Structure formats: structure tokens, C-alpha cells
Amino acid sequence: MAPAQRAALPVASLSNGMWLKGDLHVHSRHSNESSNNPVRKIIAFSRSVGMDYVCITDHDNHVNGDVAHHTWADPEFTSDSLLLLYGAEWTTTRGHGNVFAAKPYDHQRLFDVRDQRDVAIGVVKKDLGIHLSANHPSGKDHFGYSYDLLESLEVWNSVLWSKNENAMMIWDDMLSSGRKLTGRGGSDAHHGVPDTPAQTTANSKQATANYVGTPTTWVFATTRTPQAVVDALTNGRVSISSNPFAPRVEFYADLDRDGTMDVMMGDNTPATGQPVAFRVQLAGTTIPTDEYTIRVVKNGAPFGTFPAHGQTHTAEFTDTPATDGRTYYRVVVEGPPTAYPQVPQAMALNGNMVGLSNPIYFNFDPNF
Numbered sequence: 001m002a003p004a005q006r007a008a009l010p011v012a013s014l015s016n017g018m019w020l021k022g023d024l025h026v027h028s029r030h031s032n033e034s035s036n037n038p039v040r041k042i043i044a045f046s047r048s049v050g051m052d053y054v055c056i057t058d059h060d061n062h063v064n065g066d067v068a069h070h071t072w073a074d075p076e077f078t079s080d081s082l083l084l085l086y087g088a089e090w091t092t093t094r095g096h097g098n099v100f101a102a103k104p105y106d107h108q109r110l111f112d113v114r115d116q117r118d119v120a121i122g123v124v125k126k127d128l129g130i131h132l133s134a135n136h137p138s139g140k141d142h143f144g145y146s147y148d149l150l151e152s153l154e155v156w157n158s159v160l161w162s163k164n165e166n167a168m169m170i171w172d173d174m175l176s177s178g179r180k181l182t183g184r185g186g187s188d189a190h191h192g193v194p195d196t197p198a199q200t201t202a203n204s205k206q207a208t209a210n211y212v213g214t215p216t217t218w219v220f221a222t223t224r225t226p227q228a229v230v231d232a233l234t235n236g237r238v239s240i241s242s243n244p245f246a247p248r249v250e251f252y253a254d255l256d257r258d259g260t261m262d263v264m265m266g267d268n269t270p271a272t273g274q275p276v277a278f279r280v281q282l283a284g285t286t287i288p289t290d291e292y293t294i295r296v297v298k299n300g301a302p303f304g305t306f307p308a309h310g311q312t313h314t315a316e317f318t319d320t321p322a323t324d325g326r327t328y329y330r331v332v333v334e335g336p337p338t339a340y341p342q343v344p345q346a347m348a349l350n351g352n353m354v355g356l357s358n359p360i361y362f363n364f365d366p367n368f
């Protein structure tokens with residue numbers, strides 16, 4: 001079938017939703033090596049910096065898979081205002097992955113099949129209906145399973161951006177091969193600020209450099225519910241910022257160049273052979289005179305570099321996605337770091353990385 005005759009894929013509304021921010025990789029006292037990080041401290045801190053959601057992802061091997069009777073059963077695991085996702089860090093001999101779910105699920109089953117063949121794991125994962133995400137894919141304990149088990153990839157782990165350069169390469173390889181995998185962040189924070197000097201541990205200094213929000217993952221959710229957060233993560237309407245106060249990257253495309261944006265990052269649409277106008281917008285910038293650099297990646301290769309400055313912090317470019325084969329575009333934003341006073345050493349460590357978008361996709365097979 002010629003591309004022009006292909007029915008347009010349904011694209012969700014660009015206006016009917018809200019941006020919610022949170023952290024998708026945090027360890028509480030239910031992970032053995034964490035310190036000074038009870039669930040109540042994570043929740044109170046998350047609220048204090050304006051987070052909308054958080055997923056506490058304790059190591060499941062520390063409780064032999066029974067997160068339901070540890071993290072989730074903790075009387076402190078409750079909040080009226082913060083959306084709490086259900087999850088855990090699947091901690092196996094072949095590496096680490098995070099589960100994200102809106103409701104409790106039978107995590108024990110996933111733990112129990114961890115050493116089986118990927119085909120058997122895939123059956124259990126599908127049956128549980130969970131979102132599975134590879135953690136720190138280019139680092140120690142990288143996800144050593146088939147990426148076909150995944151909905152997303154932790155492309156930005158912790159405040160140390162330099163650790164993630166190789167994760168970009170893995171992500172681009174997956175995207176280039178037709179895998180529409182969402183990129184997301186996770187602080188992987190294990191340690192809280194001690195309440196008293198006597199509680200200080202060798203790792204306590206980490207709490208002042210890497211904690212909830214370094215980085216922050218934004219999702220464009222249709223409602224303020226845990227399910228909508230997970231759905232947005234699966235659909236890729238997601239961007240990552242170095243901290244909760246750093247600018248949020250929004251990436252849109254105007255397919256017919258009528259001045260109205262038609263799709264955003266995460267969306268997949270047929271290529272028509274006509275030029276497409278793209279817009280990168282930095283929301284929540286705090287200093288109007290700041291200048292940012294937008295680097296556009298097309299199909300894994302550099303496409304162009306554009307400045308964003310002034311009050312609007314917008315960059316625009318035009319390109320014609322090929323009608324033959326797949327094309328994706330994603331953007332990397334660099335520039336002045338934004339202060340995060342609640343985690344005072346973070347700014348110095350994250351360098352000039354400001355944010356990452358997810359891709360806008362053309363001609364990806366929705367049934368892949």
C-alpha cells in the first residue's frame with residue numbers, strides 16, 4: 001500500500017492532559033544497602049519539591065521477591081497527594097530492571113522466573129500486565145535479557161550524566177531497529193539525609209548530590225492517576241529534566257504546516273512525503289536571558305544544532321521524513337544548570353545536561 005493511502009494512526013490529544021513529574025527509581029529502607037531512607041522520608045521530600053508521582057523500587061532479591069509484604073505493606077507507604085506507583089527493582093543474576101504498575105501485582109511470579117529463558121519470562125510478564133523497564137543499561141548490572149520484554153529504558157540514571165552516554169547508543173540502536181521504547185530517568189537514590197549526626201553513614205554524602213528528582217521524569221498524563229502515569233510512560237509522552245526545577249523539554253510536530261501542532265514526542269504517524277515543521281519548547285525556564293543548545297538526533301545520527309533563547313525558549317526546524325522506511329527524531333538540551341537547593345551538590349555533578357525528549361516517530365509499525 002502506498003504511504004499516502006495508509007490510514008492515519010490515531011493520535012491522542014495534545015491538549016487534553018497534564019504534565020506530571022516524578023522519580024521512577026528510588027530505594028527505601030527495604031533495600032538492604034540503603035541508609036536513612038524510610039518510605040515516609042521519600043514521600044515527604046517528594047512532596048516538598050512538588051513531585052506528582054514516585055515509584056519506590058526496592059531490590060526484590062533482598063526480600064526474595066516478596067515486595068508485597070515489605071515496601072507495599074509498609075504503613076508509611078501511603079499519600080493523599082503524591083501518586084504512588086507499585087514497583088520493584090527486579091534484581092537478578094542477569095541484571096536489573098524496574099517494574100511500574102498502577103496497582104499491586106504478583107511480583108513474586110516475576111522474581112521466581114528470573115533465571116528462566118526469556119520466552120518463559122515474557123509469558124509471565126504479559127500475564128501480569130506490567131510495564132517493564134531496563135535499568136542503567138550501559139552500566140554495572142545492565143539488563144541482560146531480550147529488550148523485547150521491555151516498554152522502556154532508563155536512559156538517564158542518577159545525577160552523573162557522563163555515565164549515560166553509552167545508554168544513548170543502546171537506545172538509538174533499539175529505536176533504529178523499529179523498537180518504540182520509551183526513554184526515562186531514575187535517580188537510583190539509596191541514601192537519605194540523616195535526621196541526627198549520629199545516624200551519618202559513609203554514604204550519607206550521596207544524599208546531598210543524588211536524591212529524588214536527579215533526574216526528574218515528566219509524563220503527559222490524561223488524568224492525575226497512577227494508571228495514566230504508567231500509560232504515558234508506555235506511550236512515550238515523556239521527557240527528562242536534570243531536576244524538578246530545570247526546564248521541561250516539549251517536542252512537537254506540525255505535519256501539514258498549518259501552524260497547529262499535530263503530534264508530540266512518543267507519537268507515531270505515517271510519513272506523507274511533505275515537509276514537517278518541528279518545534280522544541282522549554283517550559284518552566286526560570287532565567288529569561290539563559291541560552292540553551294538544542295541538539296536534534298535523527299535516526300541515531302546528529303541532524304542539527306539549534307539555539308533556544310529569549311523568553312519563549314523555542315527552537316524550530318523543518319525536515320521531510322522518508323516515505324520509505326522508518327524515521328525518528330529526538331532532542332537533547334544542554335545549557336546552564338538549574339539550581340536544586342534541596343540537593344545542593346547536584347548542580348555541580350549534572351554538568352550542562354538540561355533535558356532529553358522522547359522521539360517523534362514516522363512509519364514505525366504499530367504492531368511490531
Ligand SMILES: [Zn+2]
Binds near residue numbers: 089096135136141
Ligand atoms: Zn540496579
Ligand SMILES: [Zn+2]
Binds near residue numbers: 027
Ligand atoms: Zn536501583
